[in-house]
Amino acid sequence: MPFVGLAQFFRRDIPDLVCRPDGADLVQLFRCPFTHGPYLERRYRLRWRRARDTEHAEGFLAAPPEVPLLRWEHELPEPCVLHPEEVDTYPWAEDDTLPASLIARIDAWDDAQVAEHGPDAPSYQYDLSIPPGWRVGGYPSWASTGPMAIDCASCATPMRLLLTAEGYETDAGSHSWVPLEDRDPALRGKASIRGGQFVAQPTRLRFGRDRDLHVFICPADPGHAPHWVLA
Template sequence: MPPVPFVGLAQFFRRDIPGLACGPDGADLVQLFRCPFTHGPYLERRYHLRWRQAGRTEHAARFLADPPHVPLLRWEDELPEPCVLHPEEVDTYPWAEGDTLPASLIARIDAWDDARAAEHGPDAPNYQDDLSIPPGWRVGGFPGWASTGPLAVDCASCAAPMRLLLTAGGDEMDAGTHSWMPLEDRDPTLSGKASIRGGRSVAEPTRLRFGRDRDLHVFTCPTDPGHPPRWVLA
């Protein structure tokens, strides 16, 4: 069987992302790829993170006239829909569970959530969904741990705690995250998923899925960006 090309999932430049750390040797262009097939008895995905020098790629003497073709895929959500990135900087806060925050602060957050729900009903904005971490694709910030609970992610080469580089998600918005939904994409007279204007093309612009509707977190080593990255589905 001939070599199978990876599928490109994301590409972004350091010049467009405030605060993004450089890659190995000062690389300022990062690309994320995924093997189009699953592997092993647990149908695992394999990813590849590639750092490049933007200046060299933008002024390359030649490009492939016929790029590698992606093989026939089983499901439509395995091939990304081409999208243009429009970076927007927002403040995020840690997931409130386990030891991600002091226990006393988590208790205060839980009490605030309970009071809001008692006063305004179960659909009231809460810390986890509406104030801490936005849904969908994002660079930097804090990881969400909705499926697994908080995990320690350390570098396999030097044991340093790793830093979140990128989160890839299937949904850019859902019924439980109204505070992050752009005003132009919501109908204020409706609630839940019915309030999303534009349907799937707006809520799921990349058309991708990761695991069973989980987020893919890509971590890199802050001590040495050349150390191997780690992938976590959460």
């Protein structure tokens, strides 16, 4: 069964996109349309290509492969155009991702914000460190699993986060990242989000219960097998 294309990224659009030494400057992410095994696991494929080769290739398919009958609506992605925006991100603050003294200061700041602003108060984890949605590079979010050491299965080198795919671009816990055009300036906090499901979930995809799919690659040799983490 043909894999379903989820995304493709060109280095010309994302200058910091990690590329392979052989000149590949296009990354494509695919997913099998069906789940596998007793735990309903997903199977993904990462493909590196040279953009110039794909744009001038001969023998393109006259029509895309037929999409099989799917069980759930979120199995098939909604076509989207990406508009990359560069933002600063910071590590998830838990365990040894940051010095213990700094994590203590972050926790104290979070508590002070809640005391002053109530339930819509900003927090480090959701409003300052890691934005929701699809991301290239940056730091992984460990909201469900807690921080994990991800090492290459071939050479034991600590792996690098290539990209994160997420079903939702925004949620109640990260409303500060919502684009201005999708916010009501007369309201504050999560009440300011407008646009409904099309804004919150533009791709229509889901990545398991925890929603984040992290794709790690080996910095020593990008040809080594990538590692997939749901977190």
